[in-house]
């Protein structure tokens with residue numbers, strides 16, 4: 001079995017040299033934390049023990065490089081790339097039909113489950129074991145038990161795989177809400193249907209219901225359409241899952257203005273914050289000029305390749321009124337840290353880096369990666385005031401976007417070979433912010449009818465900052481990340 005890992009070693013090392021990197025962090029970082037946290041709630045209890053896990057969905061090195069080149073040029077760096085510790089992370093996925101074997105391409109459900117539980121599972125599963133469907137305890141649940149506050153923030157629906165895996169247990173990610181629980185899922189076998197998870201069958205209910213009753217202090221993201229569905233078995237569609245959340249002490253906000261309202265007084269001991277800012281996923285921040293995406297390569301009647309013209313990125317007007325990921329992260333940090341002796345566990349997901357790569361939208365994914373890094377910046381600033389904060393920035397799995405040669409390179413090769421040379425799949429030429437050209441391509445599914453790019457099986461990065469990170473191996477796996485976080489919070 002692949003690497004049942006160095007995690008014990010990592011944990012032991014973490015123990016020994018707990019605060020050694022802090023001096024370096026103070027020297028490296030600017031001084032201001034967000035106005036929200038600094039002005040309204042000057043730090044009172046800065047010795048609390050905190051973990052912030054940032055997950056860039058689909059954010060492998062290639063997606064990072066593409067966004068970095070576009071935004072900052074070849075010599076630029078994201079805030080996350082300036083963190084002091086860096087490792088490469090292996091991604092493991094069990095087969096549902098034979099959990100003794102692995103697949104080499106993952107999905108967000110099984111990888112988020114591994115980050116959340118420290119255990120491997122199969123594609124589609126939400127914190128349950130491959131084939132056996134046993135619940136796997138998450139770090140969020142263990143943290144709650146020890147008195148830590150908890151939070152989940154995402155640009156996706158809160159019921160989507162990544163946030164779900166930290167606080168729900170279902171056989172498949174599709175078990176999001178009441179309506180999907182009884183539907184037959186033809187994409188998976190009978191061991192991953194949702195029906196056994198129905199409360200009527202002794203299961204835990206839909207993901208939305210589980211989140212609504214999980215006593216999570218901060219839930220910010222999309223998914224109103226799922227929370228607006230009736231609670232399983234409720235007569236005449238009432239109460240809804242949202243009613244259920246409100247009855248469990250959640251205070252509800254639904255747009256940027258409400259999230260940022262000065263009058264929003266959340267006392268975490270008595271009420272919890274639930275923000276639902278879109279029916280499903282939040283609109284992305286950027287789009288291509290004239291809504292352009294990468295285009296399927298074709299040839300003309302002389303068999304010459306037709307290359308698309310270059311384009312740049314612009315703001316998506318549909319993001320107006322929607323909080324940014326940094327905005328949600330800032331509010332979450334404020335609520336979680338206010339008068340909190342113990343500390344917290346917070347997971348922040350940049351979900352649409354992945355979703356935009358799936359639809360071959362380079363500007364969409366670059367804008368989301370930029371927004372994700374801005375949230376990371378806020379986390380790093382928070383850690384300046386709360387130095388016992390462990391920050392880990394990682395991805396769940398690889399994506400399809402890659403940087404490939406410009407048209408001129410293919411054209412020169414065409415001349416030399418006397419036949420058309422061009423990339424397979426979908427291709428775009430971007431005008432970067434510094435005026436250079438960068439060509440990108442998506443080619444995991446080149447069928448003209450193929451609407452959707454597939455994930456890829458590369459390692460993903462982990463950038464880390466905080467106590468206990470000396471001597472992290474150059475190669476770890478996703479279970480090690482879970483162990484590092486558990487160790488920092490002193491959980492079982």
Ligand SMILES: [Zn+2]
Nearest residue numbers: 058354355358
């Ligand atoms: Zn995906």
